[in-house]
Amino acid sequence: MAKGDELEERLIEFAVRIVxxxxxxxxxxxxxxxxxxxxxxxxxPALNYGExxxxxxxxxxxxxxxxxxxxxxxxxxxxxIIHGSELLPEKMLRNIMDECDQLCRILxxxxxxxxxxxxxxxx
Numbered sequence: 001m002a003k004g005d006e007l008e009e010r011l012i013e014f015a016v017r018i019v020x021x022x023x024x025x026x027x028x029x030x031x032x033x034x035x036x037x038x039x040x041x042x043x044x045p046a047l048n049y050g051e052x053x054x055x056x057x058x059x060x061x062x063x064x065x066x067x068x069x070x071x072x073x074x075x076x077x078x079x080x081i082i083h084g085s086e087l088l089p090e091k092m093l094r095n096i097m098d099e100c101d102q103l104c105r106i107l108x109x110x111x112x113x114x115x116x117x118x119x120x121x122x123x
Contacts, residue, residue, distance in 0.1 A: 008046070011045050062114050080097070
């Protein structure tokens, strides 16, 4: 499986896990608010990564990858708020928080690599 396919699968699986996690959120005002925010930011990376893979240029690719990274960062912060607020048990959050962090690192590296490739291409 190509790296791009593997990353896409991880982002899809992350989105599925986020949906399930959000469905488990308490049905309180806070739970609904944070769950709503998280379902948007947590499902967006997979969709935007699909857009990035179909980018029309290197510049477009980098822009779309930055959107994916931004949404993952938002999800990461939201997960930390949910964790700190004890809205869900730590055991439900631990693995998905770790996966979000790993995905952020992968995206950051991918963006940096694309930028470096762009620089060397035009030298």
